[in-house]
Amino acid sequence: MNDNLDNAEILLVEDDKISRKMVAYHLKKHGYTVYPVENGQAALDFLEEKIPNLIICDIMMPVMDGMELRKRLLNHPDLRLVPFIFLSAKADLQDKVEGWMMVVGDYMTKPVEPVELIARVKSVLARHSLYEEMINYDHLTGLMSRRNMEQKMTYELARIKRFGRDFSVVMLDIDHFKKLNDTHGHAFGDEVLKEVAQTLKDSIREVDFVGRMGGEEFVIAMPETDKETGFVIAERVRKSVAALEFKENVQVTISGGVSAAPEDGLAQADLLKVADDALYEAKNNGRNQIVAAKSKTS
Ligand SMILES: [Mg+2]
DSSP states (O other): OOSOGGGOEEEEEOSOHHHHHHHHHHHHHTTOEEEEESSHHHHHHHHHHOOOSEEEEOSSOSSSOHHHHHHHHHTSTTGGGSOEEEEESOOSHHHHHHHHTTTOSEEEESSOOHHHHHHHHHHHHHHHHHHHHHHHBOTTTOOBOHHHHHHHHHHHHHHHHHHTOOEEEEEEEETTHHHHHHHHOHHHHHHHHHHHHHHHHHHSOTTOEEEEEETTEEEEEEETOOHHHHHHHHHHHHHHHHTOOOGGGOOOOEEEEEEEETTTOSSHHHHHHHHHHHHHHHHHTTSSOEEEOOOSOO
């Protein structure tokens, strides 16, 4: 998948050779990368290896037709989110209605004008990117969403496994956040969340990523970082937050727990659990502190 929409990767599913060549030609001319396959089954095989930014799919095809492919994709937890356009010779209103009912980004009929093809592709890609932004970023703080964090961590951890690198995870939680909300109001609570989020953003390197996991809980994930360094960075963040100035001299503090791969696990769920346990210890020890999980190996 390519993040830059101007050279998006498009899976083109079309059995007719001439039509496939024509459509691929116009898409490529506009900078898109095109992967042509001949039927629904070939598309499924392709999708096991690679997830494109968009699928453009014919309906009438041998082996597996477009309707069947669409049905299968809609039942797939990841693939159902890939933008999908039907491009078919079936141009009757009833055909179009059937196509639209398959939760598609668009339904185009053949032969399609190149200008129209490109305009519709651009529109579907742009619309999808708006959804992605909504899903992947927390509205209040602008930090990565939990879903985005989990996906990014899973992806990064697969690399760690392959290359045997370090990876540190810090789980942070604002101390007595409920009390802050109850005493000073929710608008103040929101301001605290935004300020803490900004502090986190300012504290990390370009390669690190930080997300809001929900409520007053944040996670920093740091590739190529061992637990000791993760702890040092978390301490720095903790001090920066404690130094923030709020109205009426309200003091805001955070507690944190640090875990690291490979010693605490190689799955994001394990690393988050170990960091969370360390965070719990920090809370029990009196808050406004960071605890690094004890290594199982030492
Ligand atoms: Mg066909």
